[in-house]
Amino acid sequence: VKRMLGRPSMGGNKAVNDANSNANATSANANADSNDIGGVTNSVHDWRESHKLLLHEWKRQAAVCLWLQLASHYHYSRINNLLTYPTVIITAFTSVGVWGIEGSTVGKYVMSSVSLLAGILATVSKHCRAAEKSNEFQLRSKEYLAIIREIDYILALDEDQRPEVGETLMRIRATFDRVMDLQLDPPLSVIRAYEERFRSLESS
Numbered sequence: 001v002k003r004m005l006g007r008p009s010m011g012g013n014k015a016v017n018d019a020n021s022n023a024n025a026t027s028a029n030a031n032a033d034s035n036d037i038g039g040v041t042n043s044v045h046d047w048r049e050s051h052k053l054l055l056h057e058w059k060r061q062a063a064v065c066l067w068l069q070l071a072s073h074y075h076y077s078r079i080n081n082l083l084t085y086p087t088v089i090i091t092a093f094t095s096v097g098v099w100g101i102e103g104s105t106v107g108k109y110v111m112s113s114v115s116l117l118a119g120i121l122a123t124v125s126k127h128c129r130a131a132e133k134s135n136e137f138q139l140r141s142k143e144y145l146a147i148i149r150e151i152d153y154i155l156a157l158d159e160d161q162r163p164e165v166g167e168t169l170m171r172i173r174a175t176f177d178r179v180m181d182l183q184l185d186p187p188l189s190v191i192r193a194y195e196e197r198f199r200s201l202e203s204s
Contacts, residue, residue, distance in 0.1 A: 047159045051169065058176060059151045062144045065180070068194060069141035072186040073134050080130035087122050090115075133184060140183040147175060 150172065154162055162168070 047162055047165055051165055052155060055151050055155060058172060059148055062147045066141055066144040066148065068186045068190060069137045069144060069183065071190045071193060073137035073141060075187055075190055076130045076134035076137065079128065080134055083124060083130065090117060136184055140179055143179045147172065
């Protein structure tokens, strides 16, 4: 996550380091390996072990980003539901209840308070943009999943059936960079959950 890596508040997180470790190095390796014609053969289908290791590393990085994006999607989806459902219920309640409080001062105060609460919830929902962020994280998770599936498909093919090595590596790298540049920063609670979850797996 390039933008996250450059921000001091996020710079020490294991999730960010996992998702971006060796980003510049892998890019340089992709360029060097795809243009290397100094060996015995310079066939465009000359898939070497270094190319496969590079794809495996990109797949691992994409899997980390996928986990973060999906967790962030569920995080903001829950927030959106917590703000939207009460607003809908309160609005429906005030619309129906207003007919039964004519002449009741207490009832009018209650309806006014409930209407104010609904307005506050609607304002908070609009300000935090939970629904918009949830959709954005879901979109990026689908793009990371597409990267993982493409890598799995390429590695599953026989070497003589795989596409041209240089073009393939550069295309996947360009797609990876584009998605990383467009994605939003995961909330801190998601990054902490990632660290706790995978730290416990590593220690076990």
